[in-house]
Amino acid sequence: MNKVYNHKEVEDKIYKKWEESGSFAPEANPKGNPFSIILPPPNANAPLHFGHAMYTVEDILIRYHRMKGDKSLWLPGTDHAGIETQFVFEKKLKEEGKSRLDYDRETLYKMIENYVNENRGGIERQLRRLGFSLDWSRQKYTLDPDIVRLVYKTFKKMYDDGLIYRDYRLVNYCTYDGTSFSDLEVIYEERKNPLYYIKYGPLVLATTRPETKFGDTAVAVNPADKRYKEYIGKEIEIETVIGKAKIKVIADVFVDPSFGTGVVKITPAHDFQDFDVGKRHNLPLVQVINYDGKMNEKAGKFSGLYIKQARTEVVEEMKKKGMLEKIDESYINRTPLCYKCKNPIESLPLEQWFVKVEGLKKGAIKVVKEGKIKIYPKNFESIYFQWLEGLEDWNISRQIVWGIRIPAWKCENSHWIVTEGETPKKCAKCTSKKLTQDTDTFDTWFSSGQWPYVTLKTNYSLPKMGFDEDVADQVLKGKTKTYRLRDHNFKVGDKVLFKNTQTGELFGYGIVKEAEETIIEKINYKDESHFKTYKSLDELIKALKLRNQNAKVNPKTKAYSYSYEFRPLEELENIETLFETFYPTSIMETAYDILKAWVTRMVMLGIYITGEVPFKQVLFHGLVKDPYGKKMSKSKGNVVDPLELVDEYGADSIRFALIYGNATGNDQALFYGKLQAARNFSNKLWNIARFISMKREALNPKSQIPNSLTIEQLNNLAIEKVDKEMVDKVEELIEKTTRHIEKFEFNLAAEGLYEFIWHEFADKYIEDVKKRINENSFLILNSCFMIQLALLHPFMPFITEEIFGKFSGNNRLLITEPWPLQAQKSTEKSTENTEN
């Protein structure tokens, strides 16, 4: 062993070992209680940023439960991130001097698809480097055909249940990006917007939007406002920049008499509040701004001008005609902006699909109130409730191509036909065959809001067998074939899924018709390996003798031959999926900043589709800021690639540093000192291991010294007072670490381990035992350390696994070793306690 621990020599090797052992899949503990976490899917369009390293919390939980013997599933996936991705891509196009309008829908989609696919592999590599024990065989992507099919189904069901409706309403519309947005995607900024006092016949009103004047269908005053009492309900004659007009004066309580002059113009087509007022008073909707951000023909001679230009020119004209009483140039208000491009968001009337949230949100509130979902840290509960209580119907239409296209068609008579994805032949109402599909796609959160359900529902619990393209083709043609496999031990009648090795797509399943155990020989020939099968070991030896080779047969050369009866893909839907075992998932662990956009939607949709909550617990972690405490963002250029730091400090140190000294749910700034401390800690571990292995050799190089003993065995072994105390303290450490992990106090668990291993075990105990080491004290020393390694494994998996491997020497892996237990309290002792 080297004096200094070198993570670079260890990490990739260990990760490969884990993967090859199949430990990441729930099959590692097939009989345990199910425990599952779905990875919050990162956006597929970009590499991970440092904040994603906080997934460490999930890995800690998964590794802990796996060691406890639970059937543990951590399911990875990526999200197509509709608007985010298309926005990034369009920016790229713009840099190349092009625009999305240069391409038709299909071409643009393909281009974005290619762009995204380039990044997806990178994300996977990053997650592996951080040591995350994700079950890669279950990986999912929001645009996988089987996922999309389920999303369609949900939409259809909601439509049939009356939970989805189409409505002509105001939406937040970005005329620059050409799409509408949900309320969550609008940001506000304080801006100086001059307040114009305009003469409206006998009245004067104040507005920041004089250019929308052409869309006014009323002016409003407060019913209690004595100044304007005489005008209420009457029509007044006004002068406008495009001639004389008449307009109604209405009374509505929403008008604040103290603002401006106490008179408001009502433009139902371009203001959310006015839209509501318009509904209350039956006012017509006059749209004067088009979706391209220009004034339309209703604006007379100003039509064709962009909003900003139109405003300037309208004001000029008003000045000329003496229609302006005054301008308050210093007026500041909060202007709605597009969260992506920062251009002003317009309120425009548009026909869209909406989700009726009333019932859904009540259900989502109820399950948390009833404790069916528990939220940690607890204070996020109030944010959850607050958001849901104020939630209004959810606009799920997006006018972009990147995403899941809405499976709805409109016939020539404007009837809508919603399907589960298939193209309808004719309209059900008027039998018209002239149908056009809605060009919009779903809001990304509509699909990711179903993530726990769809990922588990499209993953089958049967084992998967990969087949090459040509073999797959043969199987598809219905030929029964025999295949040789090394890793499985099936019986006749077992079912196996067939997967295309190249594309990863499932193409059917097979039932084992014949199964035979064989011996295989691996022959390396010109960089390629071939396998030869023999019926028995004797036959193999005979063959080798013929070739004048020595018969060195590895026990792993056992193989199994099977022939399958092929069954088609369509039948897959009737096969048991992971859903049955793992839904509801155990914990949803994510950054708190997507509580509203994602967590609430998963709860609403999860309950709606499955009748059950999608997860039993929600655990929030904080954000990782840059070293100055500022939020990391691409535009600021302070984003840190986790791989850079993994290279420098090792994955274990990154993981440990993120957990240590940070209370669950709190933000933290990236702090290099802490990374260094964590790296020093791993070196400390390494040198403890080095010391112990040196002593092992010095004591008795040949004899079999057991690797690990339980606390009970150690209790019987410890004679010296220091040893006894050490065993007691280790037992206490087991209790403490377990308790802290169970309570999601990962920082306390990590701090406890750090403190104990370094300052108790190394600084004191080893220093003491050094002078008096013998076989007995060595056993205690060694076993206590093995227990500490196991406790530390979820936090620092690589180095603990590496040391464990060096000590145990056999094929056991720490990742699937049992979690250390305290000594069983003897009945005698516990009666004593109760008597006291």
Add this chain to the structure above:
RNA sequence: GGACUCGUAGCUCAGUGGUAGAGCGCUUCGUUGACAUCGAAGAGGCCAGAGGUUCGAUACCUCUCGGGUCCACCA
């Protein structure tokens, strides 16, 4: 306007109803075999301020001040 959160050592942050903790930094000392990515010893805090509850508050409650975040959205 509403909600949440933070204020503890020089810096970054844990923590607890009962003598105040870690990492980094700082001071002094230590080179023989686990480790200088180390060890030993040490300096450094009226735990933002005020009031209340309590035998006792840094912790619980109220208010004030000062950071941060989120929501609503102003014509």
